[in-house]
Amino acid sequence: MKDLSNYYQHVKQKGSLRTDDHAVRWSNATLNMLGVNLDGRTKKALAKALPEDLSRPLTRVFWLLHFRNTNIPAKEFQRRVGLRAGNTDWEFARIPVVAVFGGVKQLIDKDLQSQVEKTLAPELRQLWQQA
Numbered sequence: 795m796k797d798l799s800n801y802y803q804h805v806k807q808k809g810s811l812r813t814d815d816h817a818v819r820w821s822n823a824t825l826n827m828l829g830v831n832l833d834g835r836t837k838k839a840l841a842k843a844l845p846e847d848l849s850r851p852l853t854r855v856f857w858l859l860h861f862r863n864t865n866i867p868a869k870e871f872q873r874r875v876g877l878r879a880g881n882t883d884w885e886f887a888r889i890p891v892v893a894v895f896g897g898v899k900q901l902i903d904k905d906l907q908s909q910v911e912k913t914l915a916p917e918l919r920q921l922w923q924q925a
Contacts, residue, residue, distance in 0.1 A: 798845060798847055798848070801821075801848075801897045801900070801901065802814055802817040802818060802821065802897075803817075804893065804896065804897045804900070805817040805820060805821050805890065805893045805894055805897050806893075807893075808889075808892070808893035808896060808897075809889050809890030809892075809893030809894070810886075810889050810890070810893075811890060811893075816879075817890075819879050819880065820875070820879045820890040820891075820893075820894060821848070821851070821894050821897070822851040822878075822879075823851075823875045823876075823878035823879035824875050824879075824890065824891050824894035824895070825848060825851040825852040825894065825898075826851050826852070826855040826875075826878055827855075827871060827874050827875045827878065828852060828895075829841075829851070829852040829853055829855050830855055830862070831862060831863065831866060831871065831914065831915065831918060832862075832910065832913050832914070833862070833913045836909050836910055836913045837852065837853065838853075839906060839909065840852060840898075840902065840906060840910060841853045843901070843902045843903070843906055844898070844901060844902070845901070848898070848901070863915065864915055865915050865916065866915045866917070866918065867915075867917050868888070868917035868918060868920065868921055869884055871891070871915075871917070871918055871921075872884045872885075872887035872888050872891055873887065875887050875890075875891055888921070891921060892921055892924055892925045893925070894925075895921060895922050895924075895925035896925035898925075899922075899925055910922065911923065
């Protein structure tokens, strides 16, 4: 098992979160929603590249009758992540979402970063690029 303390420290610090538990919760929530918004091939490649503790929330999210929204607005993505993390402020959610994206980008190679970027909705692509 890979030590993810640096990853969670990054999410905590860049995401303006108070505790390690908050970093874990926001990371899981963001990865859940990211998994719902990636195409199957990219999600599988990303899950394979990430440590198991991060690939699990990416691939094991329950979504009844899911159809991928290729144009989901960032506000809606942030709202959904916030609700999964136990927070209702979609505007604040942007900060930890970008922190998680940045942490994930540090763990994967440039080719996979580009592949993820290409498959995201336009507004999510901007968040990914800002991370």
